[in-house]
């Protein structure tokens with residue numbers, strides 16, 4: 316999609332003053348984010364930065380203590396049905412109906428989404444084929460490997476052709492061949508004007524896939540913008556990231572002087 320058309324669209328996600336506390340722990344501390352539509356967006360940050368908590372609030376899975384979230388112009392908490400119609404979600408720690416086969420899971424998801432049966436059949440067959448799950452379509456989900464679970468979860472999230480797709484660590488536990496397949500599907504999806512928002516720790520992946528990045532640490536957004544804006548003068552996104560999250564110069568294990576294995 317040409318940049319001038321894409322940049323004229325309403326933001327895919329607008330977040331204002333988002334907070335979430337778990338007991339003493341402040342997980343999300345006043346996040347403001349505007350994610351443009353039609354982009355491949357990476358949300359990156361160290362362990363515990365607040366990425367999953369933020370994505371859970373943005374997708375209506377977790378109620379914020381404070382703040383506002385709009386997805387494609389609809390308030391997530393005032394108008395949840397309008398938002399859920401327009402989004403697909405692959406959450407962290409994905410829970411699936413284990414006693415259904417992959418094919419049945421897609422049939423069930425399609426019906427829940429209100430799609431006609433023949434359309435569900437057609438889309439499910441195509442997704443299973445493209446994601447290389449056709450051979451396992453009659454196997455129960457409980458017997459799927461980690462990567463197969465990610466792929467069937469992705470197929471379920473894409474079935475209704477959402478406007479925005481949220482993926483929490485979609486490539487974790489996925490082999491390079493499957494990662495390439497998922498990548499191809501997502502690139503095709505965004506090239507038609509849809510938006511992907513995904514969280515990851517893998518900077519090389521984000522750098523090669525995303526054209527827009529938000530960096531999170533300590534419950535706050537440290538930088539957001541195009542890949543080039545966030546990278547700035549740094550040689551790589553990894554270097555920019557380490558600088559932004561203040562990890563430069565951290566003890567890289569020197570204090571573990573007993574560690575080495577040799578006797």
Ligand SMILES: Nc1ncnc2c1ncn2[C@@H]1O[C@H](COP(=O)(O)OP(=O)(O)OP(=O)(O)O)[C@@H](O)[C@H]1O
Nearest residue numbers: 337340341342360361362363364365366367368369
């Ligand atoms: N349900 C919960 N109860 C208590 N604390 C929580 C809960 N969920 C998250 N936290 C805390 O909130 C902080 C942010 O966690 P979150 O899972 O959002 O981070 P993350 O950036 O997704 O991390 P990771 O990359 O390791 O998955 C962490 O300190 C975590 O321990």
